[in-house]
Amino acid sequence: MNAVSPRLNAERVRISVTAVYSGSAVLLNWGHTAKGGMTIETVLKDCGLMDVHPFKGMGCGKENGQRFRIFVALGETNDDLADQIYAGEAVLMKWSDDSINGTTCRFLIDGGPDGANGRHPCEGLSIGRREGEPLILSAWAVADDERPEDPGRARRRSRTPFFEQSEVKQAGILCRDDRFASFIAGIEAELLIGKLVSPRPEENHSEYAAAVVRSYLDIASRAELAHDTVKGQKSREKWVHLVNRYMDHMNWSGLRG
Secondary structure, X not given: OOOOOHHHHHHHHHOOOOOOEEEEEEEEEEEEXXXXXXEEEEEEOOOOOOOOOOOXXXXXXXXXXXXXXXXXXXXXXXXXXXXXXXXXXXXXXXXXXXXXXXXXXXXXXXXXXXXXXXXXXXXXXXXXXXXXXXXXXXXXXXXXXXXXXXXXXXXXXXXXXHHHOOHHHHHXXXXXXXXXXXXXXXXXXXXXXXXXXXXXXXXXXXXXXXXXXXXXXXXXXXXXXXXXXXHHHHHHHHHHHHHHHHHHHOOOOOOOO
């Protein structure tokens, strides 16, 4: 069992913003591939037949998906003693509401050191609509400053065009795009002047792109792109330059400023 430390249980309690969803779930499926990363798909059990899907209106997909802070625990009771198997960042890949599987959602989770740390948390667990492992799922939408935000605000923000979004959000979107990762791989030596990052592109495209971007911008986290400091300003300028190069490469309209 990959139980998460008690500190994360305490962190879960301290989050005061309303969760998009917090309740019982069933593990419908999970995946782990080099290109697709680690995913978790669940059936949300605490949704009535007439309820609106809790993730309706939020962006989906590797490029445009809403970012979340999620906690997944084994069990059927939503309490602080449940054995957590994952606590970390996630991206909403898909939500669905149909007569076959019911109310479902799929997340792309962080496979790196700050998340699953290389091993999928659902390995060995039962999957399926009826026979799937009982879980407790809590999900908070995350804003550009890495803090949980109100679900309504997240739904409104998901409709903001790419070029009107913050540098933090733009970096998250592009680093999940395989085309951007391929572009980065082609100019990595130039950007990093011989330095190497891990993982490599053949291991995980999105984590590779994020690692190169952080190294090139000289930041430890995308959140630093929002810092009101000299370093934050320099990182934003370098980011705009990098995005413009990518947009020119793709023959798109880039950021000018």
